[in-house]
Amino acid sequence: MKKILVIGSSSVDLTIELDRMPAQGETIKAADLELFCGGKGANQAVAIARLDGSVDMLGCVGNDGHGELVRENLTANQVNTEKLGVSSITSTGTAHIFLINQDNRIIIIPGANNEVTSEFVEQQLAGRLSEYSLVILQNEIPSETIHYIVNCCKKAGISVLYNPAPADVEAAQLMDNVTFLTPNETECQQIFPELTVEEAVTNYPNQLIVTLGEKGVLFHDGKELRQVPAYPVTAVDTTGAGDTFNGAFALAIVQGKSLAEASQFANKAAALSVTKKGAQQGMPTIQELEAFS
Template identity: 50%
Template structure:
């Protein structure tokens, strides 16, 4: 039914832009403020849709203006939204993002994103089991993520879990998915283990660790591989990981090798950081030709 089915979060991003990041107890004068569409799930869905794939979305928003605008934005980016549920008495999720010093800091309030339930997934079982690839993140309840992974295990459905925000993962869950895509910090938390090289060796061709401007690491079964990042002028790193994951999903669905898929994902992530805003920076296929 879908090339890629994203099950995840939908947020309104409140973006504060500043030259410096305030320390505890400090007030600084910022440069700009924007309200932008976000949420890791929505970001990754749009990243994949802009790269030409048929993308569906399962998630929740509140019965409020943010929710209505965010659904419309997904629809405007060619993401199928009919499986998004509008819930009463819970606000749409929001994220407070401070962009400063060529990096970002984020506080997420999940809101309606935590209204996604196992029952909601079961009602959409046909959609789930007829999609080529499922793309997940940790901004919805973990029990729902585990339920989805269990439903897909042993079937001809690829599953990518982007474990952000980071939580400790059960080894049984890691063993059932095809790809796990943390950054360095998330990897240490997910496994309770700071030895990244050892983890890469333990999970060859499955564990993919993004390392910022150093690119991405994985183990191919024989050796550790480092695919360097593309050099660009950084404007805003918000959404870089989401662009990476969306593009990675696209390349995997197209049948590319892991190396080729990660190279493609690195390119998309690089282009995404040259613009302000997570979804604003998601590239189209033609954008990748210039890098």
């Protein structure tokens, strides 16, 4: 089985459900507070594993209860955690999610995710990068690490899926060295401010894959624009939908599916993910995906 390596963030999500955000100086009551495991890297790794993919997670957590919870949850979801390090100087990262009318606003505290440096990655990999068919990256670890890993993969001839979220304008500088760049529509406009989304994907055929939420996915196949429609569902919690898409898309690619097929597969997984609460808890299993029409 072809193996995927996710290098990125692991955290605990503190989800607060409320009707609206408070105004300046105002105190309001929230409906509920729930704790979930998250982090874009860990989310994408779990998405792959729940779809029966083989995936390793490389990242860092704190030496605390949240870190133990993250590791236990990854292991329970069949993600290999041998390359998940523990920081002795900072706590596990957290994301504070405000869930309002089935949509979300998120504040991230990186914590141990900032310890995923180039030196840390080199130490954790121990010269075994060539074992992987594809490496997935996101922007919740230091930018310098992203550039280092992309260069390493380029030299080793290993495919890279780079999900530039949260958006980083420097992502455009890596287009010559990444296999796929997968921003959402807003991130795409921030990365390529001089271009429309249609112009951007046309400039990077079969490489720039832009997610459009309810409108699906847009890319250019070298001949024409291709828009793969989303699956209509009733959303309960959109947290982690993009991560589900990226994990499912990566898995479909290493399985040999075309970009259109991979996008359709990933759209289906993302649609199912928003029908449940929690980024990782809502991610579908392969059995659930196959039963969904």
